[in-house]
Amino acid sequence: IHYNVLIYLLFYFIDIFPKAQNVTWSSLNFKTILMWSPKPTNHSYTVEFSQVGQDRERTPHCIRTMATECDLTAGLKNLKAYYSADILSEPMQGISSDLVEFPHVSSEKYSPYYDTAIGRPVFKIEVSSDKRKTTLHVADIPTSLFNEDKKRLNIQDVFGDTLQYKITYRKAKSTGKVKRFFKNKCILLFSKDAIN
Numbered sequence: 001i002h003y004n005v006l007i008y009l010l011f012y013f014i015d016i017f018p019k020a021q022n023v024t025w026s027s028l029n030f031k032t033i034l035m036w037s038p039k040p041t042n043h044s045y046t047v048e049f050s051q052v053g054q055d056r057e058r059t060p061h062c063i064r065t066m067a068t069e070c071d072l073t074a075g076l077k078n079l080k081a082y083y084s085a086d087i088l089s090e091p092m093q094g095i096s097s098d099l100v101e102f103p104h105v106s107s108e109k110y111s112p113y114y115d116t117a118i119g120r121p122v123f124k125i126e127v128s129s130d131k132r133k134t135t136l137h138v139a140d141i142p143t144s145l146f147n148e149d150k151k152r153l154n155i156q157d158v159f160g161d162t163l164q165y166k167i168t169y170r171k172a173k174s175t176g177k178v179k180r181f182f183k184n185k186c187i188l189l190f191s192k193d194a195i196n
Contacts, residue, residue, distance in 0.1 A: 017043045017089035019103045020068075027116040030158065031144035032076055034085050034107060035069045044092045046102075049075060049085040052109060056086070064093045073144050079113040079158065118155060121165070136187040138165055156185070 020036040027033070034047060047062040047070045062070035076083055085107040091097045122139040140154035147153060156163055164181045169189065 017091070017099075017103050019089055019105045020045060020087040021105070023085075023087060023105055023107045025107065025110040025115065027110075027112065029119050029141060029143045029155070030073065030079070030112055030116050031071070032073045032110070032112055032116065033069050033071055034087075036087055036105075037068055039068055040066055040089075040092075042092070044090050046088040046090050047072070047085055048088065049083055051078060051081045051083055064090055066092075076112050079145075080111065082109045082111045084109050113158075134189040136167065136189060138185040138187065140185070 018038075021038065023034070023036045025032065026035055034049075036045070044064040044066055045062075045068070046058065046064055048056040048058055049072055050056040057075060059070065059072065059075050062072075070085075072083075072085070086104045087107075088102045088104040090102050119141055121141050124137050124139075126135045126137060128134075140156055143153050143155060143158060145153040145158065147157075161183065164183055165185075165187070166179060166181055167187060167189075168177055168179050170177045
């Protein structure tokens, strides 16, 4: 009988605090959001995260939250490290429970440096007055990261010399496209070249 009671309580609490589903990382220009479903009704979610193999941390705005996403940008300080996160299903704020361990689900591993998507850069084209040369000026892409002095970092600050720009263009009166890679933000093209 005791065994049956334990099984009943287990399924009771799983029903009251259902596990999160469809856990995914979404990151653009190092703004990193952990997302999941479904939207809670009579429970809440708490997010715990850590570098792989390290102690877990919590961020204040994702403790017993009714949201289905958590901005972890500021917490992932080691950009090249891999992180994992757990989403715990817990009672709503102000409600207690006798459960020692709440239902939870783990995310896949994620690294800001290797997994964030980089947005499309803004650029302008400058043609010299004699029309002999065309220069492409690429603007720095801002990120959601800040240094110790609270200065916003751009993509160049993060990737340094490893950052490259892929330029696709075609020469005038030619149907063939040319792809070239540049490290500079000021890219010189010849006047006979036309950017797509």
